Amino acid sequence: MQFWIIQGLNSLSLGGLLFLLSSGFSLIFGLMRLANLTHGAFFMLGTYFGATALRSYSDLNIWLTALGAGIAVAAIGGLFERLVLTRLKTNPLGQVLVTLGMSFIISDACLLLWGGDSIPVPTPQNLQSPTRMLGFVFPTYRLVLVGCAIGAAGVLFFLLERTRLGAMIRAGVDDRQMARAVGIPVSNLFTIVFCLGAGIAGAGGVLGGPILSAYPGLDADMLPLALIVVILGGIGSLLGAFIGSFIIGFIYTFGTALFPELAYVILFLPMIFVIAFRPQGLFGRVSA
Amino acid sequence: MTPLTSDYALEVVNLKKAFGGLTVTHNVSLAIRPGERRLIIGPNGAGKTTLFNQISGDMRPNAGAIRLFGTDITQFTPYKRAHFGLSRTYQIITLFTGDTLEHNVTLGLLGLRPSRWQMWRSLSYYGDLATEARRTLDAVGLLHLAEHPVSDIAYGEKRRVELAVALAQKPRLLLLDEPLAGLSDTERSQVKSLIASIPRQTTVIMIEHDMDTALDLAETVTLLNYGRVIVDGDRDAVIADQRTREVYLGP
Amino acid sequence: MRWIATAPLAALLVLLPSFAGDFYINLASQILIAAIFALSLNLLVGYGGMTSLGHASYLGVAAYISALLTSRCGFGHGPAAIVSIGGTTAMAAFFGVIALRATGLGFLMITLALSQVLWGLAYRMSGVTNGDNGIAGLSRPMPFGISLDSAASFYWFALMVALFAYLMMAIFVSSSFGSSLKGVRDQPRRMAALGFNPWMIRWISFIYAGFWGGVSGLLYVYYNKYIHPTSLSVAGSAEALLGVIAGGSGTLGGPVVGAALVLLLKNYASAYIERWNMLLGLVFLFIVLVMPTGIVPGMSRLATALRRGSR
Numbered sequence: 001m002q003f004w005i006i007q008g009l010n011s012l013s014l015g016g017l018l019f020l021l022s023s024g025f026s027l028i029f030g031l032m033r034l035a036n037l038t039h040g041a042f043f044m045l046g047t048y049f050g051a052t053a054l055r056s057y058s059d060l061n062i063w064l065t066a067l068g069a070g071i072a073v074a075a076i077g078g079l080f081e082r083l084v085l086t087r088l089k090t091n092p093l094g095q096v097l098v099t100l101g102m103s104f105i106i107s108d109a110c111l112l113l114w115g116g117d118s119i120p121v122p123t124p125q126n127l128q129s130p131t132r133m134l135g136f137v138f139p140t141y142r143l144v145l146v147g148c149a150i151g152a153a154g155v156l157f158f159l160l161e162r163t164r165l166g167a168m169i170r171a172g173v174d175d176r177q178m179a180r181a182v183g184i185p186v187s188n189l190f191t192i193v194f195c196l197g198a199g200i201a202g203a204g205g206v207l208g209g210p211i212l213s214a215y216p217g218l219d220a221d222m223l224p225l226a227l228i229v230v231i232l233g234g235i236g237s238l239l240g241a242f243i244g245s246f247i248i249g250f251i252y253t254f255g256t257a258l259f260p261e262l263a264y265v266i267l268f269l270p271m272i273f274v275i276a277f278r279p280q281g282l283f284g285r286v287s288a
Numbered sequence: 289m290t291p292l293t294s295d296y297a298l299e300v301v302n303l304k305k306a307f308g309g310l311t312v313t314h315n316v317s318l319a320i321r322p323g324e325r326r327l328i329i330g331p332n333g334a335g336k337t338t339l340f341n342q343i344s345g346d347m348r349p350n351a352g353a354i355r356l357f358g359t360d361i362t363q364f365t366p367y368k369r370a371h372f373g374l375s376r377t378y379q380i381i382t383l384f385t386g387d388t389l390e391h392n393v394t395l396g397l398l399g400l401r402p403s404r405w406q407m408w409r410s411l412s413y414y415g416d417l418a419t420e421a422r423r424t425l426d427a428v429g430l431l432h433l434a435e436h437p438v439s440d441i442a443y444g445e446k447r448r449v450e451l452a453v454a455l456a457q458k459p460r461l462l463l464l465d466e467p468l469a470g471l472s473d474t475e476r477s478q479v480k481s482l483i484a485s486i487p488r489q490t491t492v493i494m495i496e497h498d499m500d501t502a503l504d505l506a507e508t509v510t511l512l513n514y515g516r517v518i519v520d521g522d523r524d525a526v527i528a529d530q531r532t533r534e535v536y537l538g539p
Numbered sequence: 540m541r542w543i544a545t546a547p548l549a550a551l552l553v554l555l556p557s558f559a560g561d562f563y564i565n566l567a568s569q570i571l572i573a574a575i576f577a578l579s580l581n582l583l584v585g586y587g588g589m590t591s592l593g594h595a596s597y598l599g600v601a602a603y604i605s606a607l608l609t610s611r612c613g614f615g616h617g618p619a620a621i622v623s624i625g626g627t628t629a630m631a632a633f634f635g636v637i638a639l640r641a642t643g644l645g646f647l648m649i650t651l652a653l654s655q656v657l658w659g660l661a662y663r664m665s666g667v668t669n670g671d672n673g674i675a676g677l678s679r680p681m682p683f684g685i686s687l688d689s690a691a692s693f694y695w696f697a698l699m700v701a702l703f704a705y706l707m708m709a710i711f712v713s714s715s716f717g718s719s720l721k722g723v724r725d726q727p728r729r730m731a732a733l734g735f736n737p738w739m740i741r742w743i744s745f746i747y748a749g750f751w752g753g754v755s756g757l758l759y760v761y762y763n764k765y766i767h768p769t770s771l772s773v774a775g776s777a778e779a780l781l782g783v784i785a786g787g788s789g790t791l792g793g794p795v796v797g798a799a800l801v802l803l804l805k806n807y808a809s810a811y812i813e814r815w816n817m818l819l820g821l822v823f824l825f826i827v828l829v830m831p832t833g834i835v836p837g838m839s840r841l842a843t844a845l846r847r848g849s850r
Binding site: 111 | 640645647648649653777816819823
Binding site for chain 3: 346365375376378382400406411
């Protein structure tokens with residue numbers, strides 16, 4: 001029984017991390033029609049920043065670190081968007097290729113700066129003691145992660161549904177041409193959304209550190225998961241990213257625990273089925 | 289209203305098409321005889337091109353049937369309809385701009401032949417294709433430009449190439465979507481005389497936004513508005529009809 | 540291709556082993572393998588308008604099947620090659636059905652995802668694939684009893700296969716089917732209206748591209764006598780894609796030039812710079828931003844301009 005509970009919680013916390021990773025990816029894909037292949041690298045960059053910061057200063061607040069890393073990664077993303085992506089407006093294939101190139105640059109830079117060994121990230125001290133609930137013992141940090149994801153989802157939902165910026169983003173996702181026609185500054189919006197997406201991924205990377213550790217190849221592990229979540233949940237849909245993240249969190253956690261050799265296949269099968277039978281995903285407005 | 293015989297080149301029976309809450313085609317029915325020259329008119333947004341898209345198979349209707357010379361083609365893919373004798377041109381030029389005029393017409397000819405699956409022989413092996421393509425270009429007066437890429441020629445000439453490609457297949461039913469749009473006066477009369485010279489074996493249905501230019505090419509006219517057929521019949525009768533005036537000038 | 544340029548080039552290619560050392564002969568073999576791989580990808584990207592990030596699947600699967608059959612199941616190289624190519628082509632047919640549910644970015648993501656599944660499987664099913672250790676100690680085939688162990692003999696073998704592949708692909712792209720593929724790339728709706736079946740044309744081309752990808756995979760495993768999951772990685776697909784785009788995707792010569800450049804860059808750069816991937820990424824950025832149509836079209840435009848200018 002303990003096994004199922006623990007795996008269940010692991011699924012939820014992975015789902016939470018996946019939401020932080022894929023919400024940005026979904027927004028970028030939905031608004032900019034760009035499959036941002038750098039997204040895994042943004043996440044990994046955050047993890048490495050967090051690893052260095054938290055190991056050097058053991059009483060550093062993880063939330064502030066996440067915020068700081070998020071801003072740093074957002075800045076890097078913004079520079080990339082302004083300097084490179086905007087020049088390729090008429091070349092969607094080129095856009096995908098430069099994000100791929102950028103992911104190589106970032107991942108090799110991480111290898112250069114932090115070396116090839118895996119760097120474990122310490123769980124924040126005040127969240128280290130386990131929580132006792134309903135007769136079971138839960139690692140507190142994982143519970144907190146789920147709370148983070150819900151909190152982030154709430155903030156993003158508020159941003160998209162209740163603010164003017166959000167309305168502009170939603171309009172852009174639904175119909176880019178029309179949005180431009182009614183005067184929405186679409187190219188500035190692109191930069192904002194790209195920075196937002198990158199920043200959330202970076203912050204998510206910090207928060208994921210204690211569970212995943214910082215290691216070379218983290219980007220290659222995380223990017224396909226973001227792809228699957230977004231295809232499953234539907235492009236441009238935050239609700240889809242949220243639900244999809246937890247579905248994938250469960251599939252991946254239980255899949256790896258029960259059938260370690262076939263974990264990847266179990267993961268990709270839902271995606272392949274979705275593409276084959278329901279290309280717009282569960283909640284998507286745009287189909288792949 | 290529509291007799292169920294195969295005396296007709298095209299029968300559209302109670303066609304309905306909706307996008308979400310917006311119904312674009314409301315129970316449209318048409319009966320077009322072989323050899324007829326039908327003009328479909330209506331203000332912007334009347335659903336003319338959507339109707340064409342459903343006839344050519346680019347869109348699936350929500351309800352209703354389409355029959356081509358008696359065969360129900362409602363579920364047919366666009367390419368299958370081409371094999372049943374359907375051909376069309378588009379509002380926006382959809383030619384292969386990087387290729388020569390001759391190659392464009394050759395592709396048109398290749399579409400219905402089994403040799404289109406040939407992975408071994410070069411396209412130039414088929415001498416009869418080249419001859420036929422050049423003959424078609426000659427018929428539209430563009431043989432002298434056969435070796436030029438489509439991107440090099442004038443807009444009016446591109447329209448004639450579109451016609452040539454569509455006519456190359458000797459279709460039984462030809463759909464022309466705004467063939468005269470954007471043409472200068474000279475170009476327009478060239479294209480009009482081309483359309484007028486299409487043999488009677490091909491039934492022609494035309495969409496035109498501008499009534500005046502296309503009317504002399506038409507024998508029968510259908511007036512669409514808000515996705516519905518308002519008036520349908522011989523050209524002079526439709527022009528004289530009170531409802532036609534209402535649609536264009538208001539009640 | 541002009542005869543004046545081709546004859547000396549052909550002579551150079553055939554006579555290479557007589558004046559170059561083993562290192563350069565081996566490099567040339569690697570270039571030939573990369574060229575076949577890039578050409579097969581270009582059938583999809585350049586002629587079909589379908590950009591795939593999962594082409595390494597075909598190279599890797601063909602290589603693994605051959606490796607496993609020869610080292611574990613006692614197959615001879617001939618039968619192993621047949622099963623390997625057959626299996627890879629069948630896989631391409633299956634993947635094609637899935638991937639062609641989408642176009643553009645969706646197609647890209649599906650091909651990426653499918654190749655990642657294979658990559659993950661290669662790593663994790665270590666009982667079968669030996670995981671991260673890869674499968675070593677493989678042998679090269681001996682066609683007609685001739686050993687391919689020396690650098691020169693393997694090179695000539697690879698050269699023959701490469702020339703054959705190039706020829707076959709040249710025939711393919713200039714055939715009626717090839718013209719219909721290019722038509723579907725440019726105006727799929729118009730092609731359907733003319734009577735062509737766009738899906739079938741794309742699917743058949745996808746399978747053919749997978750077939751030649753598999754051929755390059757066989758050469759790859761024969762050359763290296765070793766296979767590792769990284770052969771199935773995104774990096775492999777990305778390098779090939781870079782080669783195609785850098786060289787110019789609209790022609791047959793482009794991918795060959797591009798693949799050669801990428802391989803040379805990789806070989807020489809890694810002697811001086813430790814971080815090859817970073818350089819690869821920067822080259823990607825450079826090519827896409829500065830030379831989006833690639834080197835070969837750029838060069839031929841230059842040549843045409845010079846010829847016009849000299850009149």
